[in-house]
Amino acid sequence: MKLFVGIDVSSDHLDMCLMNMEGEQLESFRVDNNLPGAQHLRDRIVRLANTLLPAEIHIGLEATSVYSWHPAMYLHEDESLKQRKTKVFTINPKLINKFKAAYADLDKTDRIDAWIIADRLRFGRLTTTIVMQEQYLALQRLTRMRFHMVHNLTREKQYFLQNLFYKCNAFRSEVDSSVFGHAIMEMLSERFSLDEIAGMDVTDLADYLKDKGKNRFPDPENVARCIQKAARASYRLSKVMEDSIDLVLGTSIQTIRSIQAQLKDMDKAIAKILDGIVGSKCLRSIPGIDLVYAAGILSEIGDIERFDDQAALAKYAGLTWRKHQSGSFEAEETKRIKSGNRFLRYYLVEAANSVKNREPEFGEYYRKKCNEVTKHQHKRALVLTARKLVRLVDALLRNGQLYTPGRKVNKARD
Template sequence: MRLFVGLDVSSFDMKGCILDQEGSKVDTFTVSNDLPGATVLKERILGLAKGRKVESVKIGLESTSVYSFHPSMFLHYDEDLKVFDTQVFVINPKQIANFKKSYSDMNKTDEIDAFVIADYVRFGRNQMSIVKESQYVALQQLTRSRYHLVKMMTKEKQHFLQHLNFKCSNFSHEVDSSAFGNAMMDLFLERYSLEELAQMPLDELAAFLQEHGKNRFSDPDKVATSIQRAVRSSYRLDKVVEDSMDLLLGTSIELIRSFQKQIKEIDKAITRLMTGLSQTLETIPGIGPVYAAGIIAEIGQIERFEDESKIAKYAGLYWRKHQSGRFTAEDTSLSRQGNEYLRYYLVEAANSVRRQIPEYREFYQKKCLEVPKHQHKRALVLTARKLVRLVDALLRKRQVFAQERCVKI
């Protein structure tokens, strides 16, 4: 006999429903979402399992941020439950919502949701167990936090450019240098007015850039000239507005630098953890410890996936088929579902790898030429999908990368 447990988890409690292999309700209950409540849940499952000669227990929970993490790990690691070949599945809520649509006239309550989750697990629709080792969990928290910091920094950079366009409307057109370089940001922090920048001696401005840019400008005079050209051709602002823009630019710069500092600290922590983890992804040219960590943290044990196509689908790197009768659509959109963190790190890694490995560079260029619009974005996603095959092969076979054995598409 087999038991299927569905748990609807909230910050306060867990609503449970236990079904047998025929789909009949064996038990329903509510326990608190804490260690005592999880212990009661465990004892309840064990009592039913022992009394019915149960061969296996499958437990399903929706992925509800931190609320499902602790109970899933508690149930997965429990030695008493392992006797009954217990498996724990953390399921995408969208999958449960879609599955629930097959039931007609069903209300939305926590008790009903627990039943639907149990029935979903009973049908065997979810085959992937949770990530096991603590190293993967630790890496996952770090790489996901880094992802959110990068997103916030990107958004702040957009705000910065918007404010910069107010202050110096021609900067982006005239200046052939990043506005986010250390020298440029220090220049904006000084809160020079446009007139001051326009009248500043060229050699003084060039010396400022070279000093704050740590001598990284190959031609500081040329950059200084372009800045003054942009300043002189830009619209002038009222002093009140310009002062406001200076304040906002300074605030954005401080935020961006703070994000950069925190990302560096997280990168150091990721690198330390990766030194103790056996993996071969870093042998791929273009993939360092951060990108490797982001991929490994979300994949976990490669054995959780049947093959590379399952990894691609888990990451959302697949295109839905649209077919009816003899018609098959050729133009279909990329799935918007999947693990956004894994998709991000795979795409970023692919962008780095295609600059290092000729095969991936040629593949990227080929895909760019296939369409007139969104060439880079489409080609990069397709390159990331190709990279999934290589990642799967190296992790599954525990091999190091070798150009002559590079996985072909």
């Protein structure tokens, strides 16, 4: 016998439904979404379990942003519930909505939603619990913040380039050097006018670039001449417009540098936690997987034993394609599932893009998949390469094995 507990989560309340294996509602109540409320919920579950003596207790919550995290972790870590073989599941809301669609004419209330979650638990086939040690959860907070910061940095750089076009529209076509290098950004933050840049002595401008760039330019005089050429070829702005653009560029430069500095601090914190996770050495032994990719993948997977096999891991990442078959017909073109952990999928695809450039087996596989079609070659081949990478990641983590180029990876143990 099992006891099923469905919990509908909001920022303020937890609505509960306790159900037996026959689908009968045993209790239904509401508590506050805070520590005293979770303790009261725990006590009610334990009291009922002491009466019914179930073999297991299954607790399910929808993954509702940050609101479900605290109650889920509290119920997962509570010792009295652990003694009664309790499993806690955080369930994708899409899965609950599709399950609810099978029930006609149900109202939308928190109590009914809790009942639906409990009934979905009763049907089973939920493979992934929330079981993740604190080190994985702490790492996940850092890697997701890094993900957020990198995307903000990309947007800020695009915005910077848009405004740079106002100031010097010929810069990108004439200057064969990154505008985001320290020296050129220093030059732009000095608010030199185009006439001032065009009128500077080439040697003086080259010396300025060498000083600010710490002698990293292979040919600073050539870069200086290209910058002057761009300055002379660009449109001129009025004084009021030029002052506005200079202020915008200066502000954007400060934002870019601030994010870059924060990313360095973030990487140090990620490295510190990653050193304590055994699986990081396994993943980083794969050519092309660095600290960031290893941290991103591990933080979303957690303990690999949460997944039955590599197919379950691929499905969790959203790297699975639906079959379309009827009778003797089977569609050649199938669509990738839209669900899955988007962060894990992102890191796996980005890692696959890096691995294919450094590991011959993956590079050959990528090129083979590119040659199979004429449309969307890179995107399709890269996602399929990421799916191949899932099998390798799963095997290495389960076996605690380092990757050795040219040798076959042992099959994951049963």
